Amino acid sequence: MSVIELVFNSTIAHPLISGLLFTLLFLLSYAVQRIYVHPIAHIPGPFIAKLSSVWLWYHSYIGDEATIVHELHAQYGPLVRVSPNTVDISDPAAIAPIYVQRGGFPKADCYVNFDIEGHKTIFSTTDNEYRSPRAKAVVALFSTKSIKENEGPLYGCMDRMVARMKEEKTREGRVDVLNLTRSLAVDAVSTQLFRQNYNGVAEKGDTLSISAFVDTFVAVGRFFYLPNRLFSWLEWGTERFLGDINTATSFDVVERFAEELLEKTEAGDNNFPGRLLSIGLSKSEVKAQCKDLIFAGTDSTGMNIATICRQLANHPDKYQHLRSELHANAKLDSSSRQEIQSLSYLSAVIKEGLRISMANPTRLPRIVSVNDFYLNGTHIPNNTIVGCAAYSLHLSPAIFPSPWEFRPERWLEPNVTPQMNVSFFAWGSGNRACIARNLATTELFMATERVVSSGVLDGARIGPEVEIWEWFNSSVKGGKIELFWDMKR
Secondary structure (H helix, E strand, C coil): CCHHHHHHHHHHHCHHHHHHHHHHHHHHHHHHHHHHHCCCCCCCCCHHHHHCCHHHHHHHHHCCHHHHHHHHHHHHCCEEEEECCEEEECCHHHHHHHHHHHHCCCECHHHHHHCECCECCCCCCCCHHHHHHHHHHHHHHHCHHHHHHCHHHHHHHHHHHHHHHHHHHHHHCEEEHHHHHHHHHHHHHHHHHHCCCCCCCCCCCCCCCCHHHHHHHHHHHHHCCCCHHHHHHHHHHHHHHCCCHHHHHHHHHHHHHHHHHHHCCCCCCCCHHHHHHCCCCCHHHHHHHHHHHHHHHHHHHHHHHHHHHHHHHHCHHHHHHHHHHHHHHHHCCCCCCCCHHHCHHHHHHHHHHHHHHCCCCCECCEECCCCCEEECCEEECCCCEEEEEHHHHHCCCCCCCCCCCCCHHHHCCCCCCHHHHHHCCCCCCHHHCCCCHHHHHHHHHHHHHHHHHHCCCCCCEECCCCCEECCCCCEECCCCCEEECCCCC
16 A cells, blocks of 8 residues: 555544644645745745734734844845735835825724724824815814914923923932923923813823823734734723723823813814814714824823933033024024024934934834835835834934934034935824824924023933833833932032
């Protein structure tokens, strides 16, 4: 009897052996298809990532995805396959076709995991027809004109934050700048967009009352790439079994603030909820959109301002250079004085702070929607998920020498290069770039100007190295970015 006949007769006689054999053959054919036959089989990447999305989910969950993928680019080049149907791209030449040209490719389905209370938001929706009327209704509030008209109240937020920083510095000899800049960010967002100051800076607790609310949404990013049904089960389980009283209290605080805001707002009022109500949205959806704004406006901007404060404290020479520029400009008469966003060194500090901050380190995934997408001669087929990450773009040593060093001078003429400008990705790019970038940029300029001009950072020294979980929004391990002063004289 031949071997083939023996195996055939054995499988008939033993159903268990037959089942195991067919399972083995299925898995083998599945692996061969993923590795050698799949439409993106020609793009390099880790063996396990080609087989299963679990590799990507794991690194996203533990918060080292951006670092690991950045290392893979050093090994494989600008195109890396990070899951069976996902390509991470570190080449800035990809930004225009993916995010800008013809409106860019559509957002990947995983953005639905950032919906709030069953509602799509201006950020999370993948449907441009859904987003367009909502964004159009509120975009004027983010304009340079609107922000300029509200400059006085916004500067009031900055001055209260500086006063609080001086108070804590004098009393404790230490300041958690992340908590203060988060407090400032929610105050600035609410002042500009809700016309009602949240007054986070006035809170006397160690942690901003909405921090647990914000941190919960940040932590959603660890599950960003999961299919929505699996994500929903995990979200339910987390809330059911891992929730705590502080988080519940923080959610209640935000709920009450949003409820009170809507009670005072009517359709047609010139604020964020009023403009959304005027296009016929339900109060339930408007409240969800307001909560999304509170989360997004607090987290990234707070992280960016705190990073700039820390870097200036760590580089006294750059701090003094900036202070001299601001002082010289302030001494000029009103006809000669420059707008702060025109000051060269301040602008360089802000841009370098955004480059190194990593408030949003991971890729912004999109779905290829054309059949002939080529990048430097490599074909990336339709329906592939692609994306660029600020982490890899901002830390490319070929474009930014000594990428981890804080060097504002790299953004001054004649040092700045076209490649640096193309690679700058702090706000995303195209028509789905951050809708609040004008407001966030203004906050960065105003806050940095006020902090530096006040001299509050004189003598500051930094604390331990800041480590982050590299989720969609980064999360600082330990929850603090602290500065210290020697108050003994």
